[in-house]
Amino acid sequence: MxxxxxxxxxxxxxxxxxxxxxxxxxxxxxxxxxxxxxxxxxxxxxxxxxxASLADWLYHETRVLCLVLTMPAHHKTKAAKVMSTWGARCNKLIFMSSQDDDVLGAVNLNVSESRDNLYAKMRAGFAYAYEHHVEDYDWFLKADDDTYVVMENLRLFLYPFDPEAPVFFGHRFRTSYPHGYMSGGAGYVLSRDALRRLNLFALNNTKFCPLNTNAEDRQIGYCLLNVGVAAGDSRDERGRERFLPLHPRHLMPQIQKGTWLDTYSYFKPNLSDCCSDSAISFHYTKMHEYDRYEFFLYHLRVHGLPEKLSVLPARLTYKQMEEKIDFWNQQISDKTTPLD
The missing domain is CATH 1.20.5 (Single alpha-helices involved in coiled-coils or other helix-helix interfaces)
Structure with missing residues (x-):
């Protein structure tokens, strides 16, 4: 009984x-x-x-493949740190290298290591992602192996947008063409449709996507814009940047007027309040700083303060997404800054 x-x-x-x-x-x-x-x-x-946490739910709802530029000399140092920290929160992590590494998940793209070859390497990396994974993920993040990315903030930011819309996001810089491009150091993220357009219409067309040795971020931006991919605005509601091309120590307490960042940023920086409280990325991360980010972001707790529960933003309708893209396409800088 x-x-x-x-x-x-x-x-x-x-x-x-x-x-x-x-x-x-x-x-x-x-x-x-x-x-x-x-x-x-x-x-x-x-x-x-x-x-469960919102982050757990978004992990399955907003799927991000992370493509990290690295090289064999960094496999056991910077790349290993990325893998053990923020990279572990990607839905899939691929290191773009010139040598395979099964432990790390690095892929040999058959491009020799040189600063002049970063653009060619990035072209090969996006071609690899398209061939093997275009239908498996919603968004495709490019980052360097000295970039630190807060994946939870990235997914929450991306959630309202349709990955089948032609758009990419990052920290927008001025250049000699009016739409600008996204900083490679801060990282930039392509929608599924942007990756598709890049591979189907740009990488095989030297008019839309010329072969040269210029900066990879500028050139990829040029290729994307030539095939109708909009440069999206990733700033928060107060105009503060989420993708940050510098380390916090160079941004806080404020951005210095007249610096290269002040000069080249597409939108006028908020000099006294540089960074969004939903920041997504920081560049120029040193080896010991990966663990510092992990501690302060994921382990340190300030007790006694009221806890705020994040709420999902509404997803944009097809018409709203079209209106957003039209608005972003009209955000043409009144000043161009050649970076060649």
Missing amino acids: FRNVLCLALGLIVGMQLTELWDYWTLTGEEYESTAIAADTAAPIHTALAR
Whole structure:
């Protein structure tokens, strides 16, 4: 008798847990948002999602493939640090190198290591991502092996946008063509459609995407814009940058007027308040700084402060996305700055 009662109780417990797990995996973005709002008002919530983090849910909802430029000399140093810190939060992490490394997940792109070859290497990297993974992921992030990326903030920023829209995001710089381009050091992210257009219409067309030894970020930006990919605005509602091409020590307490960053940034920098509180990336990360970022972002807690629950932004409709792209395409700088 006791055994039967015990089995029945265990069956009920297992059944309840499986039901909650199903709720977690089938919850829509709108349902998550309403759940988050309810949690913020302290309403009782009895779902597995209430105990899961928004970051966990977004990991499956906004899938990001990370492409990190590196070289064999950095496999056991910088690349290994990326792999053990922020890179572990990518849906898939690929290191673009000139030597295969099964442990690291590095791919030999058959491009010799040279600063003059970074553009050729990046072309090969995007071609590899397109050939093997274009339908498996929503967004394709390019970063250097001295870039640190807060993947949770990246996914939350990208969530409203349709990956089938032709757009890419990053820290926008001025150059000799009016739309500008995205800083390679800060990292830039292509939608699935942007990657598709780059490979189908640009990389095989020297008019749209010329072969040269110029800076890879500028050249990839030129190729994308020639095939109708919009340069999106990734700043927050206060005009503060999310993708940052420098380390925080060079940005805080404020950006110095007249520096190269002040000169080349596409949008006039907020000199006194440089960085969004939902910042996505920092460049020029030294070896010991990867672990510092990890500690301050993921382990340190300030007790006694009210906790704020992040709420998903609304997803844009097709018409809203079209209007956004039209607006971004009209954001033409009144000043061009040659960087060749």
